[in-house]
Every structure is written in C-alpha cells, then in structure tokens.
Amino acid sequence: MSERKSSEKRQLKEKLVTYYEQLFEGNEAIKKPRFWEEFFLLRANVEYLSQYVNSLSREALIGIKKPLNLLFIQCVHTLQVDDNIIRDINALQTLCALFRAVFQKRMADLSFDAIDTIVGFDAAESQMKNLVECVSRFLMQDYPVSVKNLSLKVLLIVLTSDDNVSHNVLIEYLMLNSVFEAIIQILSSPVSRDRHGYDATVALTLLLNYRKYETANPYVIKLSVLDDEIAVNGLGCVISTVLSEYVRQYLLSEEQPAVGFFGQLTNIVSNILLPSEAPHSTIRVSEGVLLALYEAIHLNRNFVTVLTHTRLPSQPATPTSPSPAVDRTLQVPFAVPESPTPVGIKQPSNLMGTFLTLSSVLLQNIKDERSLSHAKLCLITLTCVVEDQHACIFLHDSNISFEVALHKATMLHRRVKDKLPQSRPLVCVILDLMVEFLISHLTKNFPCELYSKSVGIVHRLLCYQKRCKTRLDYHWKGVWNALMNILKFFASNEQVLPPTIATLTLSIEVARIFNLFITYGDTFLPSPAIYDDLYYELIRMRKVFDDIYIMALKHSNGPLKEVCDRLIGNIVNIRAISTHFVPKIDHWCTANEIGSITPDQVLDVVRSNYDSLTLKLIDGLDHYDRYTEKPKETLFFTQLVRSVAQDVRGSVLLSRLEQMTLLSELAAT
Numbered sequence: 001m002s003e004r005k006s007s008e009k010r011q012l013k014e015k016l017v018t019y020y021e022q023l024f025e026g027n028e029a030i031k032k033p034r035f036w037e038e039f040f041l042l043r044a045n046v047e048y049l050s051q052y053v054n055s056l057s058r059e060a061l062i063g064i065k066k067p068l069n070l071l072f073i074q075c076v077h078t079l080q081v082d083d084n085i086i087r088d089i090n091a092l093q094t095l096c097a098l099f100r101a102v103f104q105k106r107m108a109d110l111s112f113d114a115i116d117t118i119v120g121f122d123a124a125e126s127q128m129k130n131l132v133e134c135v136s137r138f139l140m141q142d143y144p145v146s147v148k149n150l151s152l153k154v155l156l157i158v159l160t161s162d163d164n165v166s167h168n169v170l171i172e173y174l175m176l177n178s179v180f181e182a183i184i185q186i187l188s189s190p191v192s193r194d195r196h197g198y199d200a201t202v203a204l205t206l207l208l209n210y211r212k213y214e215t216a217n218p219y220v221i222k223l224s225v226l227d228d229e230i231a232v233n234g235l236g237c238v239i240s241t242v243l244s245e246y247v248r249q250y251l252l253s254e255e256q257p258a259v260g261f262f263g264q265l266t267n268i269v270s271n272i273l274l275p276s277e278a279p280h281s282t283i284r285v286s287e288g289v290l291l292a293l294y295e296a297i298h299l300n301r302n303f304v305t306v307l308t309h310t311r312l313p314s315q316p317a318t319p320t321s322p323s324p325a326v327d328r329t330l331q332v333p334f335a336v337p338e339s340p341t342p343v344g345i346k347q348p349s350n351l352m353g354t355f356l357t358l359s360s361v362l363l364q365n366i367k368d369e370r371s372l373s374h375a376k377l378c379l380i381t382l383t384c385v386v387e388d389q390h391a392c393i394f395l396h397d398s399n400i401s402f403e404v405a406l407h408k409a410t411m412l413h414r415r416v417k418d419k420l421p422q423s424r425p426l427v428c429v430i431l432d433l434m435v436e437f438l439i440s441h442l443t444k445n446f447p448c449e450l451y452s453k454s455v456g457i458v459h460r461l462l463c464y465q466k467r468c469k470t471r472l473d474y475h476w477k478g479v480w481n482a483l484m485n486i487l488k489f490f491a492s493n494e495q496v497l498p499p500t501i502a503t504l505t506l507s508i509e510v511a512r513i514f515n516l517f518i519t520y521g522d523t524f525l526p527s528p529a530i531y532d533d534l535y536y537e538l539i540r541m542r543k544v545f546d547d548i549y550i551m552a553l554k555h556s557n558g559p560l561k562e563v564c565d566r567l568i569g570n571i572v573n574i575r576a577i578s579t580h581f582v583p584k585i586d587h588w589c590t591a592n593e594i595g596s597i598t599p600d601q602v603l604d605v606v607r608s609n610y611d612s613l614t615l616k617l618i619d620g621l622d623h624y625d626r627y628t629e630k631p632k633e634t635l636f637f638t639q640l641v642r643s644v645a646q647d648v649r650g651s652v653l654l655s656r657l658e659q660m661t662l663l664s665e666l667a668a669t
Contacts, residue, residue, distance in 0.1 A: 016042040020049065024067050040078050041086060044093035046654050053101035061105060061117060069120040072098060076127055079134040085144060092150035095131075096157055100654055103161040112169060114161065128173035139182035145195055148186075152199040153652060155179065159206040160649035163642045166211045174207060180222045187234035197238035202288040202648055208295050209641040213630055224299045235296055236306035240351040242289045243358050250361050250407075285362065285374060288644045293355065294381045297388075298629070304391045307352040308400075308426075353404040355381070356429050360406040363437045366447060373640055379453040382430065383627050386457055392464045395427040396472065404429045409440045427461060428474055434458050438482040442489045448502045451486065455509045456624065458483075462516055463622045465524040473526050477533060480517075483510045484541050491547035499555055504563045507548060511570035514538070516621045518573055535577060535606050536599060539585075542578035545571050573615045584609050 019039050022029050029035050053061065075091040075098075082088065102114050119127050131154075138151040155174075162168040186192045186200040207219045226232060296303040359378040366375045385391050394400065401423040434454045441447055458479065465472060487510060490503055497503065518538075521531050538545075549571055556564040588605050589597055629637065 014045060014048075016045050017048055020045070020052065023071060024052070024064050026067065030067075030070070036074050036078070039074070040082070040090045040094075041084075042090065044090040044097065046093055046097035049094065049097040050101045050654065053098075054104060058105060061102070065117050065120070068098065068102070068118055069123070072119050073123065073127060076130050076134065079138075080130055085147065088138075088143075089146055089150060092147070092154060096150065096153050096654060099154070099157045099161065100652075103157070115170060125173070128170075129177050132174060132177035132179060136177075136179050136182040139179070139196075139200075140185050148192070148196055149199070152196060152203060155203050156199065156206075156648055156652050159203060160645045160652070163645055164638075165206055165209055165641050165645055166214070166638075168210070171207070171210045175210065175218055178218060178222075180204075180207075180219055184226070184228065184231045187238065188228065188231045189234075193234050193238060197234070198242060198289075201235065201238045201292050202286075202644075205288050205292040205295060206641070206645065206648070208299075209291075209637070213634055220299060223295070226300055227302055229302070232296075232300065232302050233306055233309065235292070236303065236309065236351050239289055239293050239296070240354055242286060243293075243351075243354045246285055247354060247357050247361070285358070286647075287374070287377075287640060288648060290374065290377050290381075291640060291644060293351075294377060294384070297381055297384045301388070301390075304385070304388050304394075307355075307385070307391065308350055308394050350402065352385075352426055353402050353429070356404050356426070356433055357406065360408070360433055360436065363433070364407060364409050364440070366441065366450070370643070372447065372450070373636075373643070375447075375450055376453070376636065377640065379450060379457065380627070380633065382457050383453060383460070386430070386460045386464070387626060389464075392427075392461070392468075395430065395461075396425055396465070396468075396470050398425055398473075401425055402429075406432055406436065408436055425472075427472060431458065431461065431474060431479060435478050435482045439485060442485065444493075444496060446489075446497060446503075448500075448506055452502070452506050452509065455483070455486075455506065455513065459509065459513055459516070459624055462513065462524070463624060466516065466520045466622050469523055471524055471526045476525065476530055477537065480514075480534065480537050483513060484537070484544050486510055487548050488541075488544045491544065491551055494551055499551060499560060499564075501560065501563055504552070504560060504567055507552075508563070508567050508570050511567065511574065512618075512621055514574055515570060515618050518577070518615065519618070519621060532603050532606055535581070536602055538574055538577050539581050539602070539606075542575070542582070545574050545578070549575060570618070573618070576615060577613070580613050581606055581609060 016039070019035070019042070021027075022035075056064070071094065075095050078087050078091040082091075098118060102118050115121065115124050135151045135154060138147050158170050158174070159165065159168070161170060165171065183200045183204050186196050204219070204223075208217065208223065210217060210219075212220055297307070355378075359382070362371065362374045362378055366372050386395070403421040403423050404426070405421045406429065434457055437454050438451065441450070464470065487507060490497065490499070490507060517525075517534050521534055522528070525531050525534070549568060552564040552567045552571075555561075556568065585597060585602060585605050588601070589595070594601075
C-alpha cells in the first residue's frame with residue numbers, strides 16, 4: 001500500500017526530458033539513429049532546456065560542450081535532410097532555446113565562447129553555413145507560417161545575442177552567407193509581408209548596422225543598389241502600416257472623457273505651472289522600424305518615391321502563426337480596444353504623411369533620453385529627405401496636396417483645437433512641424449542639437465526654393481517669429497543659459513536664414529508684399545537683434561571670440577535695415593505729425609526707401625554641409641542600435657507550439 005502511494009506522488013517524466021538527460025549524460029543510446037528520429041518527432045520542451053542550461057555554472061556548461069555541439073549538429077542535419085515539418089519545427093525551436101540559453105550565460109568573451117559551446121570552433125563555419133542556407137530556404141519557399149516565424153526567430157535571437165551588434169561575431173556568418181534575398185522576397189509578397197514583414201524588417205535593420213563603419217557591409221551595399229520596385233514598395237508598406245498603428249493608438253489614448261470642475265481646475269493649474277508642457281505620450285514606438293525608415297531613405301534613392309505613394313487606410317496585419325517571432329504588443333504596452341480612427345481626424349494617405357504625423361507626436365515628448373533619441377532620429381530622417389532633389393520636387397508640387405494632421409502642445413497662450421487638416425503640399429506640413437517644435441521647447445533644458453537640426457531643415461528647404469525659384473504660398477511670418485524667438489530666448493536668458501559654442505552657432509544659423517531671405521527673398525517669396533513684411537518684422541523686432549549683438553560683443557574677447565565674431569558679421573545686414581529705416585519712419589511721423597504709425601504706413605515708408613539701403617554681400621548663404629552619418633553621428637547610431645537589440649531580445653517569444661494548433665495549421669496548407 002505504501003509503495004502505491006509513493007508511486008502516485010512520483011511525477012510523470014516527459015519522454016523528451018528523458019532523452020535530454022541521456023544526451024547530457026552521454027548515454028550510449030544517443031549513438032543510435034532511431035534516437036534522433038524520435039527525438040525530433042517529440043514536441044520541443046524549450047522551457048526544460050532553457051532551465052537546465054541556466055542552472056549550470058559556466059564551468060559545468062563548458063563540461064557539456066560536446067553534447068551541446070552534437071545537439072546543434074543534429075538540429076541542422078534534420079533541417080537539411082528531413083522534409084517532415086514536425087521535425088523541422090521541433091529542430092528550429094530547439095535551436096532557439098539553445099541559442100537563447102547559452103547567450104544568457106554572459107560568458108567572458110560572449111560571441112567566441114558561445115560559438116565554441118554551441119557549435120564548436122572546428123565545425124562552426126560549415127554548420128552555420130548549413131543553418132543559414134536552411135533558414136533562407138524556409139523563408140523563400142512554400143513552408144507553413146510557423147516554420148517561417150521560427151526561422152526569423154532564430155535570426156533575431158542570433159542578431160540580438162550581444163547588445164553591441166558590431167561585436168557579435170555570430171553575425172559574421174550571416175555576412176558570409178546572405179539572407180538578404182530571403183528578406184527581400186518576404187517584403188515582395190503581400191501575404192508573406194503581412195505575416196512576417198515586421199520581423200523581416202527588424203532583422204534587416206540589425207544586419208545593416210553590423211560593423212558598417214569598419215568594413216563594407218554586404219547588406220548596406222545590396223540595399224543601396226536595390227531597384228526592385230515591388231520589394232522597395234513592400235518595405236515601405238511594412239513601415240507605413242506599423243507607424244500608422246502607432247498614430248492610431250496615440251489618437252485613441254488621447255481621447256479623454258469629460259471632466260468636472262475640479263478636473264478643469266487641475267488642468268488650469270498644471271498649465272500655469274508648466275505652460276509649455278506637451279502631453280505625455282503613452283506610446284512606445286518601435287525604434288527598429290524608425291531606424292529601418294532612416295536606413296531606407298539614407299541608403300536607397302529609389303525609396304524616396306515610396307514616401308509619396310498614396311495608400312488606402314488599412315488595419316495592421318496580424319500574424320496568423322500562434323507564435324510570431326516578435327511580440328509586437330510589447331512595443332505598444334497599453335491596451336486599446338479596436339476601433340476606428342476618432343472622428344474629425346483623417347489618417348495620412350502616404351508614408352511621408354504618416355511619418356510627419358508621428359514625428360509631431362514624438363517631437364512633443366522629449367523628457368528622457370529615449371524620447372530625445374526618437375526626436376533626433378526623426379529630424380535626421382527629415383534632413384535626408386529634404387536634401388534629396390527628387391523628394392523636394394514632390395514636396396513642393398502645388399498640384400499634389402495631402403491632408404496631414406499634426407499634433408501640437410497645449411500652451412497657456414493658446415488652446416489646441418481639433419481641426420480638420422487642410423490639403424496642402426507636404427513642404428508646408430514640414431515647415432509647420434518645424435515651427436511648432438521651435439516655439440514649444442524654449443526651456444532651461446534647451447535641446448540645442450535638436451534645434452540646430454530643425455533650423456537646418458528649414459534652411460535646406462529655403463536653399464531649394466532659392467535654387468529652383470519656387471514661390472511657396474506659405475505663412476512665412478510664423479517662420480520668422482519662431483526664429484526670432486530663439487534669439488530672444490538666448491538674449492533674455494543669458495544668466496540662466498550662458499552662451500556656448502553650440503548656442504552661438506545656432507544663432508549664426510538663424511541669422512544666415514534671415515540673410516537668405518533678405519538677399520534672395522524676392523526670388524522665392526510668393527509676392528513683393530511678403531518681402532515687405534519681412535522688413536517690417538525685422539524693424540519691429542530690432543531689439544532682439546540689438547540684444548544678441550550686445551551679447552556677442554560682450555563675449556568676443558574670451559574663448560568664444562571666433563564664433564562671436566562670426567555672429568556679429570552675420571547680423572550686420574539685419575541691424576543695418578533697422579538703422580536705415582527707423583530714422584526714416586521717425587522723420588515721416590514728425591513730418592506728418594503722427595504719434596502712432598500703422599503697419600501699412602510703415603510699409604509705405606519701407607517701399608519708398610529701398611533704393612537708399614546699402615547692404616553687405618554675404619557669400620555662401622545658400623550653401624550647407626550635406627548630412628553624413630560618419631563620423632558625427634556614429635556614437636548616436638551605435639547607441640540606438642544597442643537599444644534596438646535590447647528591445648528585440650526582450651520581445652522575442654520562446655514558447656512551445658501547441659500540438660493541436662500546429663496540426664490544424666499543417667492541415668490547412
């Protein structure tokens with residue numbers, strides 16, 4: 001009776017667990033061919049395998065190196081020669097668990113030790129070649145969704161085994177044995193793209209950033225020359241779908257229920273205390289997709305046309321596999337019920353519009369390092385767009401207009417109302433986005449680098465308009481006032497924000513834009529009246545430029561002498577305008593016995609005294625240094641890719657496929 005009770009307490013051991021134990025103990029049974037045939041027919045127990053490896057010390061793990069090598073070789077052999085889908089799936093799941101468990105041990109030299117522990121140095125080159133070939137075959141040929149997802153999962157686990165992608169020696173095998181064609185084929189097929197496009201795009205992004213500053217990365221080269229329109233459009237579709245979903249979820253999260261008196265009072269007090277606070281966004285954007293958009297624009301000139309392709313609104317694709325490679329729900333952590341876009345706000349109709357809408361959200365919220373990184377990446381991406389001649393032609397085409405919603409911060413002096421966006425050329429949307437950013441982040445923690453990039457985008461657009469004599473119908477006073485407010489902020493906060501090379505250089509960039517308007521504005525501003533308005537604003541805000549001149553003069557004898565002298569030289573013409581016209585206006589008021597002059601009267605005085613105005617010719621106003629990633633942004637992108645690798649590693653799912661679900665999927669194929 002006691003024996004029966006003890007047997008009841010004894011837990012049943014899964015058959016595959018027995019096989020694992022025989023393998024790690026070096027049992028003679030593992031030498032029999034039938035052992036491995038049955039091994040891969042049994043559902044892979046990734047939990048047991050992971051727990052077993054994690055429970056070992058580093059020394060003990062090295063002690064079972066031979067069994068691990070044998071397990072890896074048998075997995076790859078099964079993928080090569082066995083057409084049984086069940087065995088292939090179990091082999092892929094075993095590889096996922098094996099890679100993940102060993103990588104988590106964090107050995108002294110992670111990549112080299114991991115390679116030796118999992119594969120063995122002697123067999124590594126041939127076995128990894130075989131594995132990559134199998135993964136490519138699964139992705140390119142007609143295999144079930146689960147097989148493709150697991151193949152991508154193997155890739156992503158390998159790619160994210162080290163935070164620093166460039167130090168991950170395992171990726172070298174993916175350089176020698178390319179999966180680029182397999183990824184492109186996924187992006188080219190609408191069905192595969194919907195099921196696996198996100199994972200393939202993230203994998204491609206990581207591959208593009210492997211040692212790209214040190215050697216010739218074959219993926220960078222191949223993407224640069226890719227002219228397959230279907231594949232390029234497919235990549236754009238994946239990025240557009242993901243970004244559109246983030247915009248949709250942000251809109252839904254911003255829908256607030258009506259608040260009572262105390263709620264309104266709280267909002268008023270908050271606005272008084274924090275007048276320029278943007279609403280905190282609960283959105284957590286996939287940095288991998290944002291980086292993929294940047295890489296596509298930066299590397300492939302054909303991708304510019306994809307930005308402007310009009311698309312019908314679509315719901316985000318949902319993977320049909322029970323176990324997608326990446327858990328996308330981790331990228332948007334809050335739960336939002338499925339519902340249509342809120343009434344009154346239309347979704348952008350192309351990738352460029354979607355990106356601008358998302359950028360308006362990300363540029364509102366720069367409260368920590370991660371959000372600053374997102375904002376910087378958006379501005380760098382926009383810089384690449386506006387430097388492209390073909391993109392600028394489209395952006396300025398008055399016959400091609402889009403309705404793009406931009407999200408603005410609520411400030412004390414204005415109330416943001418939900419308005420239907422007007423249909424305009426996309427360049428107007430970009431200028432609106434830059435103006436909104438410039439006026440909404442004049443704080444003590446001044447993001448000077450972001451301001452410099454934003455001002456640089458405005459400057460590049462003006463250079464194109466001057467070069468092509470494009471007269472854009474736009475509210476230019478908004479641009480002028482935003483730029484003047486930057487100088488006013490520097491001059492009035494000199495004690496809190498002392499001048500530095502960065503802030504003075506930004507002031508020079510602002511002054512150069514005004515000089516560009518002054519010198520060439522008559523060739524690209526929409527009418528002479530707008531050009532006259534420019535002079536009116538410069539005269540009206542002359543104190544700002546006088547204060548900046550005094551500040552620069554004050555610091556021109558110290559370590560900032562060179563940059564201060566450059567600033568003084570760039571505001572000579574601006575101050576000359578006020579010096580010339582203010583006495584004329586005063587004389588006119590005296591002659592006409594008028595104490596208070598109207599704007600129209602000021603403009604009349606300005607128009608009648610242009611001929612006597614003498615200005616200094618400043619060279620190079622329409623010149624700018626083209627964007628280059630290396631060496632200026634090398635550190636930024638290295639840190640960004642590290643963050644992407646960490647996020648992807650945390651979102652790659654490791655779970656056993658349910659047998660009935662898998663059989664149902666196989667029966668449907």
